[in-house]
Amino acid sequence: MSQLNADQLLNFTQFALDHMTESALWIAADGHLVYVNESACARLDYARDELLSMCIWEIEPDLGVAQWAVRWEELKRKGRLTFESRHRNKSGSLIPVEIEIDYVTHGDLAYACGIARDISERKRIASALRQSEERFRSIFASAAIGMALLDVDGMRVQLVNPALERFIGMSGEELKRRGVENVTHPDDWLKDANLWDELCAGQRDSYTIDMRYVRGDGETAWGRLTLSSACNDAGVVTGVIAMVEDVTERRRAAEELAKARDAAEAANRAKSEFLANMSHELRTPLNAVLGFSELMAQDTNLTDEQKENLTLINRSGEHLLGLINDVLDLAKIEAGRITLQADDFDLMMLVEELAQLFHLRAAAKGLALDVTVDPNVPEFVHADEGKLRQMLINLLGNAVKFTDKGKVNLTVTGMAPAGTRRRWRLRFVVRDTGAGIARDDLSAIFEPFIQAARGKAAREGTGLGLPISRNFARLMGGDLTVASAGIAGEGSEFTLEIPVDPVDGMNGEIVEMRQLVRLAPDQPHFRLLVVEDDDASRKLLADLLARLGFDVRTAGNGREAIERWLEWQPHLIWMDMRMPVLDGRAATRHIKSTRKGQATVVVAVSAGVIGAEREAVLADGCDDFVAKPFREQDIVECLARHLNARFVAADATAGVAAHEFSS
Template structure:
């Protein structure tokens, strides 16, 4: 009897354990199904995000291509009057800013998807540094901040790097430093040792709390002490690009004292003979040899005419085609040396047009994709288009001509220019800020405290009428007032009052 009961208890326990095991297996299966569903939904959401970004990017890039393209043509025209040239410069800068916002959003998606490739070329390193410093010196001065640029030791004349991405990293970091600093200043040091470049940006801004330091490189995250606007992706992109270039970025910060960002990148030096071959030649007015025929295929008339306006003055014979079918009909008679092809066209798209050109052996001319579909760059394709042959709208004229020269083996003819000076001239100093008297500064300070915009503008106009020497001072404060940047105005007025004897 005891044996029978023991066997029965053991069997019941075994059945119970088996039932529990089956329940746990079912539970894991249900959990796995939910995880698979969640993953599928996340993938679908990510694909939808990518499709949306691609579509909106294309819609924005198409008109920007015409705006920036013609702005570049007008900026290079010596016959444009000075006051009009300034307006053209504003249009170009504004267009470049809008393009940078689009690029920033795309860059995060590209890097996360592993689709962003570096374009490493020789570049004039000191010139790049001066361009970047020139961008922020005036911005800092107009906010009442000091800006100290110090190259430590001799900088290499030419290095090899992706100029666009290096510029993007430094502009994002320096832009944040100037934007978020209200009092004090920004320092920027550059040092190159054994082909390793170290960039250090230090500011006296609000600083970052220790608990927030580990999150500041996440997209759309901004510190709690930050009051200025911004998209919140600048630091994210800078960190991602630094990692992509094989470098490292470090940050240290003390709340209410300031922050320091340090970037280390490997920038190999390019020797003079090699640099002379690789650095692009500017001020091109033509090329040596027979005239080359170029076919521009694009359904947008303005984009076709833009390329024709750029290329014909240099001696190229340009023919236009508004669709893939028109391209196929034009190629046999025109026999182009090179073809610029858009992708999104009615009828047959650019990819299918290229396939038919090659399959029907209509031409073996080099083909460049010139499209606003930035996400297609670098993707595998069966048309034989390499990433270097995929140019994105809006294009930069010099970069397009550099590519064209490489593909056709052109020897460019440049405009006669005076020989370069042995030493780089110092950048022109901006006009000094000549403040009014103590009474006017005090009155302005009170109006700024009230946030009374009309009163501030009226007072500034009164100061400007009283003495033309205060013109630059009035101009700087008027711009800040219209931007409602009263903190920067307060800092300038404080410095002016401290400096007044």
């Protein structure tokens, strides 16, 4: 029989949690309930949604906000707490409970994972024991929980009930003969020695602890042991009442959950590592394809056919890059690594650029593209421009792709802030006159790798654009929704809403980039070192820099890079991260560990864009990070930023006054 995989283990464990008799409650640091099982809902007489909107002190009346903060800190310190309390159900009735909570972390998140057991029966039993010996013996014999009477002197067993005999797997007489010491697991025998001494001395009334016991058949069983003192009229402890609950299955479920969690985390790490490696392996050759096609396109001697072929190469490379980026974005979303990069930007310019881009695509299919912007919408806003651009490109791209005749509309409106609020809520509506989306597909299209019938018919894309866009929208505090009747000609309508903060203007001047061909005159003699093990990528970057007018040398690994740096002292090093002999990170650390090296600019050039690689290389001393595949403009902007280099624009070569670009 094959072993269960991580997902199956998680599913089985989830099923066990939801069907266990004890109440399971998971609590966040701020006191909010984040998970409850079916037993908790039934015991407290609340629906699950009601409980998940409540804080722990709303069902635990003996606990306030301040007391919760104290309990949370104690839990963080100790890792596990066991105590008794009371829960209040929906009707107001109080239920005594025994609670065991564990401090559990997952990434940056921490939770108190608690199991609450109704101890009303145990309380009732304890009360009955104190009131009447005769009634005690009756209850003792019939109790469903294992019980025993122990002598204070030496913990000798005086009386055992049938439930305990069943749990320990031997008769009461055999248990008396062997003694508690010989049925307790050797590693647990002295675990509660101090608590036992305090109980017998009258310093505490009871305590609860989990212990392992060796059954009559040699198997190990977990028992939750509760010991309570029995006192005479003078208050002297004369005996101890032991209650043992079988928690073996609960312990096994917890261990299986931990194993499943570890397996899932290991699988996730393996997936992230695989994606990181695949990203590097795909982006490195793609860098050469896009880079050399860009360089070749600048050759003025090309024929029209050659230009068209280069355009097709570049377009295909861009399409492949888009597919790679979609998969990587989805991986980042699943790993919770997507973050917002908010900044001030010109919203009107963004809309205009998209309109120009998609007017050409629409015209190629004989479609009309109408773009309407409410004049009251703020021109300059503060938000994540990159993610907004990607979402609108996905929506407009789909609309043009799946519309064969008619038109595509983009309407931009906004809800102005009320009162003293400054935040606007922008609404982008993309309508088309295509085939529409069947009602059954409306929810499925937001699932990764799922396409509606029209997408399958087109046989294009990965089915990731809409799921990524909705995740981006929700990350920004908005949402992406769809409406369609699924009727040809009536098309579909996607509505994207996001909150933005209006700003009075841009902090810096918006500069229109031109094609840059060489360094401006009167520049220092810049020495640049290109360190790259991939021959094509090394030649591409070296050729690009040489054409711009820089003095360029190359190295094939980190060790060669250190040698070139020592003998040549370049102003800036383009450092690939993954290389044989000595990788880029180690070479950077060596260079930056010296006074001369601290004056040398090191820019990481890497195809690895998954996970924390960017942060790691910056921590190693790199001054900047450029992702493969890069564009000439990326390289030029980086040089201007770090060397204050100035460049002559293309129109200067035609006898027109030179335009310069600098940092």
